Amino acid sequence: MAPSLKKGSANRATMFIMVALVWLMVQSIEQVDAAVYTVGESSGWSFASGSWTNGKRFKSGDMLVFNYDSTIHNVVAVNKGGYNSCTAPAGATVYKSGKDRLKLSKGANFFICNVVGHCQSGMKIAIIAA
Numbered sequence: 001m002a003p004s005l006k007k008g009s010a011n012r013a014t015m016f017i018m019v020a021l022v023w024l025m026v027q028s029i030e031q032v033d034a035a036v037y038t039v040g041e042s043s044g045w046s047f048a049s050g051s052w053t054n055g056k057r058f059k060s061g062d063m064l065v066f067n068y069d070s071t072i073h074n075v076v077a078v079n080k081g082g083y084n085s086c087t088a089p090a091g092a093t094v095y096k097s098g099k100d101r102l103k104l105s106k107g108a109n110f111f112i113c114n115v116v117g118h119c120q121s122g123m124k125i126a127i128i129a130a
Contacts, residue, residue: 033061034062034063034103035058035062035063036063036065037056037058037062038065038067039064039067039125040052040067044067044068045066045067045068045073045113045123046068046123047122047123048122049123049124050123050125053126053127057130058109058127058130059130060104060105060106060129061103061104062103062104062129063101063104064101064102064104064111064127065099065100065101066095066099066101066102066111067098067099068098069098070096070097072115073098073113073115073123074094074113074114075096075100075102075111075112075113076088076092076093076095076112076113076114077092077102077110077111078092078110080110082110083110083111083112083124086112086119086120086124088112094114104127104129105129106129106130107128107129108127108128109126109127109128109129111124111125111127
């Protein structure tokens with residue numbers, strides 16, 4: 001009876017390894033398919049970034065690169081309410097490296113600069129990712 005138990009354990013281990021390999025393949029395909037977008041292109045993340053999204057088709061997993069002067073701007077991911085009111089929720093992560101890379105989630109994605117007056121002056125973007 002002992003040999004059959006070992007064989008069953010080997011089958012389970014083989015199955016686990018195969019499932020893990022399939023999962024890794026799916027993850028790598030998703031990453032290869034992801035695009036990288038520089039917000040505002042050569043102008044970077046700025047007051048004119050709002051129209052930058054026009055004509056672009058974004059997907060979940062795509063990467064946004066926010067390039068900006070970190071001494072005067074930042075980036076905060078917010079919800080629709082935060083986007084509309086130009087306010088970041090308490091405890092929100094404020095990115096301020098000047099070279100931030102943020103991955104898009106499926107559905108609505110909203111980003112603002114929460115330096116006083118900047119969002120209100122148009123430094124915000126809304127992106128729908130498929």
